[in-house]
Amino acid sequence: MTHDELVAAAVAEAAPVRPRARLIDVAIAAGVSPKTVSRVINDEAGVLPVTRDKVMRTVRDLGFVPDRSARELKRQAADTIGILIDAISDPFFAAFVSVVEELAVAEGLSVIFASTGYDAARERTQLERLTGHRLAGLVVAPVAVGAATLAGLRTRFPVVTVDRSRSGIDAVVIDDFGAAAEATAALLSHGHRRVAFMGEDVPYPTVSDRLAGYRSALEAAGVPFDPSLVVTHERFQAGEAAEASRLLERADAPTALLCATSLAAIGTVQAIRARGLRMPALVSFGDFTLAEVLEPGITYVDHDPRLMGAAAFRRLRELAVHPEAEPTRTVVPTRLVPRGSGEVAPSFPLDPIGATR
Amino acid sequence: MTHDELVAAAVAEAAPVRPRARLIDVAIAAGVSPKTVSRVINDEAGVLPVTRDKVMRTVRDLGFVPDRSARELKRQAADTIGILIDAISDPFFAAFVSVVEELAVAEGLSVIFASTGYDAARERTQLERLTGHRLAGLVVAPVAVGAATLAGLRTRFPVVTVDRSRSGIDAVVIDDFGAAAEATAALLSHGHRRVAFMGEDVPYPTVSDRLAGYRSALEAAGVPFDPSLVVTHERFQAGEAAEASRLLERADAPTALLCATSLAAIGTVQAIRARGLRMPALVSFGDFTLAEVLEPGITYVDHDPRLMGAAAFRRLRELAVHPEAEPTRTVVPTRLVPRGSGEVAPSFPLDPIGATR
DNA sequence: CCCCGAAATGACAACGATGTCGAGGATGCG
DNA sequence: CGCATCCTCGACATCGTTGTCATTTCGGGG
8 A cells, every 4th residue: 555655646746737636536545435534634533543544644645635615615614704804904903803813723713804994895895705705703893884784694604893883783892982081081180171182084983982972071071172173084194194283283272182093193193293293191092002102101091902802702602602692792891091191281271170070 | 774774684683594595596586597697696798688687686685695615616716815924913914914905805806814923833734724725826924834835835826925935936025134234234334333133033034134134244344243232032022122121231232223123123112211221223124103203213124014015916916827937036125214213323432433334 | 481590598517525324344242 | 153233434415606518599581
């Protein structure tokens, strides 16, 4: 049989372009039936050690790797987790995806991902692309996709939304309203009365919930809401951030900023430095690289992508076991992490109101 | 629309478990043969407009999405790009993957990705997972996988390595040696004689090539190489960076640092600030968020992940058309971007040597 | 009015793997 | 020594889709 193998190997070698080995090729080379090869590569019981060894050797010799398409087609179960997010270049989602993949690997699952770029049409395309696979679960940060569509998918595999939610679908979110209110209240408690809000103008409520929390905190403190202090842009790249920073050159400039996302905070900080402006008090949503190295360190609302990724993955796996479970809304706790930038007093204390609580 | 959604959700709710619609289900519902449905969803010619409309309507009604496993199995061609990288949480790779996905989407391709975590065993597993799919191409940042394995894969689909190379395989890299030499020479030209090198201790030559470039530049300038100024750690997290920063507390502390990766630079900057040390001259490999906001801005060797991603993708697509093409080595140009931190003179000019060129 | 050819459609097999079930051989027990 | 039993292994059908090729249909020309 070693002889047989050598012959087979030689034959294989002779072929200039060796096509991918199939299970049947292994079976022929090893002199067993396809089913037996299948049993071996799937670690099923009921194969004689001798046979098993022979097959395994042949598998190695031919470099056989089972075809996932065929395997997925035959088995109804899948071992791929789909992730659909806004953009992988967003550090929040990079960390999020990283955790999900880490956990998936540990369970022998694959990860396939796609990004929407905040675009509804692209989201639809990508969603079809992902759901064309038999998935073991789908994690999606929904842009425009509705509850009905997701509910339809949910009959096929577990679905969890992240960062945003849809009725009837499991969600992993934070308390945007409460966290924003807390951050705003903290700024107010240091004497600020003119607090600006900067955020992306995205087609989902994350930022608007934060804006609502901001307004609510202002109201609770008896500070009038000034719409001119709310700056939203589709993105906070250099250009938009520069424009936003002009707010600080006004006569009635805000003395504090609440940035609704870390991207907004980064852009704003860059613009402020680039224009040589004096740094106002600032609180960011979400930590970011080097935020603690700035002078002062950037105070932020902790909004840990790793916790959220772990929560989403955990829920996905629970749903895999209990597909009929009631949808739950997992609110990952947040907390305000002071690092300096949020605890400075107004530069121009017009009318210090002192602690509001 | 909220109403519509509620209605749709209710309908979905009503159906206890609606199994996924198959092509055959569409065929039956539309009163045509499976093959005709196939023709319609693949936009093949030779279908009467009436029939086409009828089928398309049924497809929508049933929410039919073709099964990718079956499709991939039947067609031999695939439309999925595989990416295997060290870690998606590394901003370099996040940006890299982002570009590749962007380009892939534009051509109607999917992306499946996996990370190695710098671990050889995990790399092997992940590689099998990825190559179990029929791929339209594979981009890999190789850890331990050898030229032979990749050559085997190359007979099945285009393979491009990135950041590191393997003989006989197309590669997209930068000139690590040259770029490090240039950066080191620049530091020396500002009068530094004690320049430290900090980098990860990774099992591939990227960092060691940079170290070699550093040594070469020292030699060219007649500055003796001091091994105690080379600090390598497996990772540059808080702990390791803190240890590395102790170098700066020595009596004969270096006056300049060359950081072999942006992660090393970030960790080092964090540690320096955390310990309240005086900032030495510093040049980083690779830009990072907020690097320009620090005081002074961090001078870096531009090492653009977006360019590299685009180059890798382009090469993949070329190879798809010409599978037998000779492997090429694409060296993405780098340049030293001065922002201040690399252009400061030594704090303690022991023996200024002036410009060495 | 019939026949021909082109266009539209369908029947059938096959992609590569695995689930079901049955066949055959070795083993244990009376 | 014979029979029941267990264990190993293989034959065959099948997952959902598409390629090949045959068949039907329809309009037009003779």
